[in-house]
Amino acid sequence: MKKVLVTGAFGLVGSELVPALQKELGTDSVVALARQTVDPNFEGILEKGDVTDFNLLSSLIDKYQINEIYHLAGLLSAGGEKDPQRAWDVNVNGLRSVLDLAKEKNLRVFWPSSIAAFGPSTPKENVPQHTSLEPTSMYGVTKVAGELLCQYYFKRWGVDVRSLRYPGLNGWRASPGDGTTEYAIHIFYGAIKDNAYTCFLKPDAVLPMMYLDDAIRGTIELMAADADKISVRTSYNFAAVSFSPEQLAAEVAKLSPGFQMKYEPDFRQQIAESWPKTIDDSQAREDWGWTHVYGLEEMAQELYEKIKQKLASQ
Ligand code: AKB
Numbered sequence: 001m002k003k004v005l006v007t008g009a010f011g012l013v014g015s016e017l018v019p020a021l022q023k024e025l026g027t028d029s030v031v032a033l034a035r036q037t038v039d040p041n042f043e044g045i046l047e048k049g050d051v052t053d054f055n056l057l058s059s060l061i062d063k064y065q066i067n068e069i070y071h072l073a074g075l076l077s078a079g080g081e082k083d084p085q086r087a088w089d090v091n092v093n094g095l096r097s098v099l100d101l102a103k104e105k106n107l108r109v110f111w112p113s114s115i116a117a118f119g120p121s122t123p124k125e126n127v128p129q130h131t132s133l134e135p136t137s138m139y140g141v142t143k144v145a146g147e148l149l150c151q152y153y154f155k156r157w158g159v160d161v162r163s164l165r166y167p168g169l170n171g172w173r174a175s176p177g178d179g180t181t182e183y184a185i186h187i188f189y190g191a192i193k194d195n196a197y198t199c200f201l202k203p204d205a206v207l208p209m210m211y212l213d214d215a216i217r218g219t220i221e222l223m224a225a226d227a228d229k230i231s232v233r234t235s236y237n238f239a240a241v242s243f244s245p246e247q248l249a250a251e252v253a254k255l256s257p258g259f260q261m262k263y264e265p266d267f268r269q270q271i272a273e274s275w276p277k278t279i280d281d282s283q284a285r286e287d288w289g290w291t292h293v294y295g296l297e298e299m300a301q302e303l304y305e306k307i308k309q310k311l312a313s314q
Pocket of ligand 1 (some may be wrong): 076078139171178179181
């Protein structure tokens, strides 16, 4: 029987992955681990603690007889620049603990990498699967280190660890985190509350993005694929749509007439400029059948409606 542990369970991805896994496996088969943020309406198995605590992770795996970990806990790009040391500790040492436990206790692992693994020397358009990885943010450095660790544990010890280079993910259930692409979620809160938003990126800062529903489905599909289909053990390029703040603002204005967007770029603009605009994810499509559903327009409509309902019920 599959028993899974999800770290970072109430972050952007965790808050939608946990219910999806509960639906697939049953509530008693999913353990949510959180350090701080907890949804007061959460129903299921909840544990509290820090992913850098090796003994805690080890005891939880034994207590619940876990055989699969979705290791989502980590700092994002803007958070990583504010505290680079903690970013390394959580993102790299936390992953290494998970991989050591996976080796010792024979667990399967999912770990998210990011488009932040790319850097200024990566091509801007249609980034191939195998390319230059020279990121300039600490977050990106931790993602490259993490990808290589995953591949090392697979090649040296056969740990079945799988990974996706997530683009900017846009969901409604959790509040947006400390990332560069998260303007694309904050904008909806601004539109619904004030019919206005001040963006921290320039109007033409095109970045790869995805609706969270697609990302959750892709993550579950990757983990369900036969091992012989997985040809990439660092992390798969994973893509849906690319758009700029001004293109998203135009969609939001269709949903919220009179919407006003202002631009006050800050240090996150430099991070955005170091990342590519479009990604070639054909390897994921060929190997395990990845395909996205949501385009910019459908994603904007869903986010606007869901965040509006969420805010109205609070
Ligand atoms: C961020 O902007 O830091 C994240 C990411 C692209 O990994 N959303």
